[in-house]
Amino acid sequence: MRSFDAIIIGAGQAGPALAARLDAAGLSVAIIERHHVGGTCVNTGCKPTKTLIASAYAAHLARRGGDYGFSVAGPVTVDMPTVAARAAKVIHDSRQGNERWLEGLERVTLIRGHARFVAPRRISVDGETMTAPRIFLNVGGRAAMPDMPGIDAVTLLTNTDMVALDTLPDHLVVVGGSYIGLEFAQMYRRFGAQVTVVERSDRLIAREDEDVSAAVRAMLEEEGIAVRTGATCIGFAPDPAGIAVRVGCAADARPVLGSHVLMAVGRRPNTDDLGLAAAGIETDARGYIQVDDRLETNVPGIWALGDCNGRGAFTHTAYNDFEIVAANLLDGGDRRVSQRLPGYALFVDPPLGRVGMTDAEAARTGRPLLHAKRPMTRVGRAVEKGETKGFMKVVADAETRRILGAAILGTGGDEAIHGIIDMMNADQTIDTLRWAVPIHPTVSELIPTLLLDLAPSR
Known part of the structure; x- marks a missing residue:
């Protein structure tokens, strides 16, 4: 039986970063991956899908050439094998970079195989047994296939299939x-x-x-x-x-x-075949591993990070899980999931950037509220780009003058929302952000003006 200071099961977004921190702290680490290093984001999620979205956006802009004063010869067509090959290269390069990084760490051993618990501190990988006083689960999730009539009679695709479609x-x-x-x-x-x-x-x-x-x-x-x-x-x-x-x-x-x-x-966690019962690790009815505010399971010394814990469904929340665990274990911190501010984006075009509460969620708190909303037609940058669909809006607490939530549905909304995210994380009032001096011409420059429009709900 091999012994390590720590075992990490899964090499998604949280696992490799945690392995590097533990390595730097002088600990021996086994990181076990049964499939591809990089997890969903690198292999079937963010990296390839945003690459495909970029190709689709280029084709869309080319078709709109007349709006910008140019034309293309004949109709715009898409070479799907080339599009797919471009996404595959992004996947390969990102995965290979992660693998080289892990293999270059002095005290980290990358082990290929399927890991299962045989006891609370004992892991079996394809017949080999290993143990560690600290075990971290970063096994991710996959597309859900609910029991619908006829689902077994046809061939259906998931996001994994789509990014490989040529x-x-x-x-x-x-x-x-x-x-x-x-x-x-x-x-x-x-x-x-x-x-x-x-x-x-x-x-x-x-x-x-x-x-x-x-x-x-x-x-x-x-x-x-x-x-x-x-x-x-x-x-x-x-x-x-x-x-x-x-x-x-x-x-x-x-x-x-x-x-x-x-x-x-929807998605489901990859917890079916981990032998969690052998370790006494509790899951909910959907299979998500139950964790406390510091991401520790009900079994001391075992943590769950990323999609498998049901506390976030994004790459950035998985990485923040790593940051929380590393801060608490290695830096003497007291970081908690409940301190995390929910923010995310929908990457349609134009994109939606979101943070905090929706208007409906804010209304349910019973607090006195302030609202403001402006169309993207009022944003100079959007007009100049010829992309004026959408709007931006903010909801704030009328008494504390803190922003409760915001949405920017429009060109650059996935980037511009970070100005609001940062102010909310810093616990600053709308008056502080109102006096920021954003760069012209950008989408972000309208945010202080938007805040001046805040008024009680009618």
Whole structure:
């Protein structure tokens, strides 16, 4: 049996960074990965999808050449093998960089294989047993495939399949009208496919405020994407055209016929085959590992980081999990997940940058509120770029004068939101941010002006 000072299971976003910190502290570390180093972000998530989105955006801009005073010879076409090869190179280079980094650490051993607990401090990897007083779980998640009628009778795609696709679907049906589904829907429409989004809820991205949901839907429909919300009886059946996707409960309800179907209805943690019961580690009903505010499981000396703990579903929250654990174990800190400010983006075009509470969440607190909202047509940078869709808005506490939440749906919104995120993290009032002097011409420059518009709800 091999002994280490620490064992990390999973080489996603939190695992390698933690291995490096532990190595620098003089500890011996085993980091175990059964598939690809880099996790979802590098291999099937952020890196390849944003690469594909960039290709789709370039094609979209080329088609709009007349708006900017130029023309291209003939229609804009997309070479999908080249698009896919570009994304594959980004994946390969990022993965290889992570592997070289880990292999270059003096006290870190990268072990390939499937890890399972055989006892609270004992791990088996393909027949080899190892132990450590500290064990960190960073096993990530995967696309959920819920039990829907006919799901076993057809071939469905997940995000993993989509980033490897080097052909253009005739008609892509996206089941799930949230973040992952909408990004793929728009990119493939811009690549030239017919696209339909099927969503069970009565609106897209239902966790957002209704004005955000409505604006995103309008943007997608303007590009020719069909949206079917309120799809309460989703089911599948083979069809000569490919796959028939049922969207309505009525016997005569017409299905959507697609050549390809992407399932984007959520994620599930990769905790099924870890032997967690052998270690006494508790999970919830969906399989997420239960952790406390410092990310420790119910078994002392075992932590869970990233998507598998259900405390965040983003690369940046997984990395922050690493930062919290490292600060507490190595720096004498007392960092907690509850101190984290929720922020994220939806990378459709234009993107949505979000932080803190929605308007609806703020209203439910019962606090006296201040609201402000401005269209992107009032943002000089957006006008100059010819990208004026969307709006920006802020909700604040009228008594404490602290920002409670903000949304920027518009060009550069995924970057501009960080000015608000930083002020909220610093616990500064709206008066402090109001006196910032942002650079002209940028999207961010309108934020102080937006704050001047804050007024009580009517």
